[in-house]
Amino acid sequence: MIKYFPIICLCCFSLSVFSQNKDTTIYGDNGKVTLPEVFVRNNFDYKKLLQTIKEDTTFYKAFRNLRILNFTSYNDIKMLDKSGVVKASLYSKTKQNRVNGCRTMDVLEEQTTGDFYDDKHNYNYLTGELYAGLFFTKGSVCGENNIVKGHVISTGSKSGLDKHKEQLKMLFFNPGKKIPGIPFIGNKLDLYDEKAHKIYDYR
Numbered sequence: 001m002i003k004y005f006p007i008i009c010l011c012c013f014s015l016s017v018f019s020q021n022k023d024t025t026i027y028g029d030n031g032k033v034t035l036p037e038v039f040v041r042n043n044f045d046y047k048k049l050l051q052t053i054k055e056d057t058t059f060y061k062a063f064r065n066l067r068i069l070n071f072t073s074y075n076d077i078k079m080l081d082k083s084g085v086v087k088a089s090l091y092s093k094t095k096q097n098r099v100n101g102c103r104t105m106d107v108l109e110e111q112t113t114g115d116f117y118d119d120k121h122n123y124n125y126l127t128g129e130l131y132a133g134l135f136f137t138k139g140s141v142c143g144e145n146n147i148v149k150g151h152v153i154s155t156g157s158k159s160g161l162d163k164h165k166e167q168l169k170m171l172f173f174n175p176g177k178k179i180p181g182i183p184f185i186g187n188k189l190d191l192y193d194e195k196a197h198k199i200y201d202y203r
Helices: 002-014 047-055 058-065 128-136 160-173 194-198
Strands: 022-026 034-036 073-079 086-099 102-114
Touching: 058 160, 073 128, 160 194
Parallel strands: none
Antiparallel strands: 022 034, 073 086, 086 102
8 A cells, every 4th residue: 555655645636536446547748557446537637647646856855864964874785595594784863964064974883794795894795885885974075965956867977886876876876767787677667768668657
């Protein structure tokens, strides 16, 4: 039921919604989307609703807010082997400080198991390194803001870890759009493309 929440929530703010037994099917440019157990007035702009969902930046705004706030976080990362057994882990408590437009981070607690770090305290796993790149602060970082408008997430000229971080941001903050450079699933993430309607049930 949770997966219907964004659509139903938007409907509630736009007009009255009444439950009924039949589904409501919206036909867009590239296919159809089915909204279960809702009735929408005839004068509602279906395409505008779908466009609003596609362009929503609320989650990305929340992430950028983390760049300008003071906060304490608990971090729990586990690396599993093929059998699902934990082979390396990190648990930490960190505090972000924001002073004079710059952010720094203090590590208040940290426990690791296995080979989470190598001998030089570098990350042995890409997952841990990506997490750190997005949510940890190394040194002092200045001049950031939480403005979303006009900020485009793109792999563009990036490579290596920076490219992977942008791909991860695209997956988190631009769901339903194609992510270049990801083998096997990159093209299948483009939910709004006409080809995607052949492999997904838009309910």
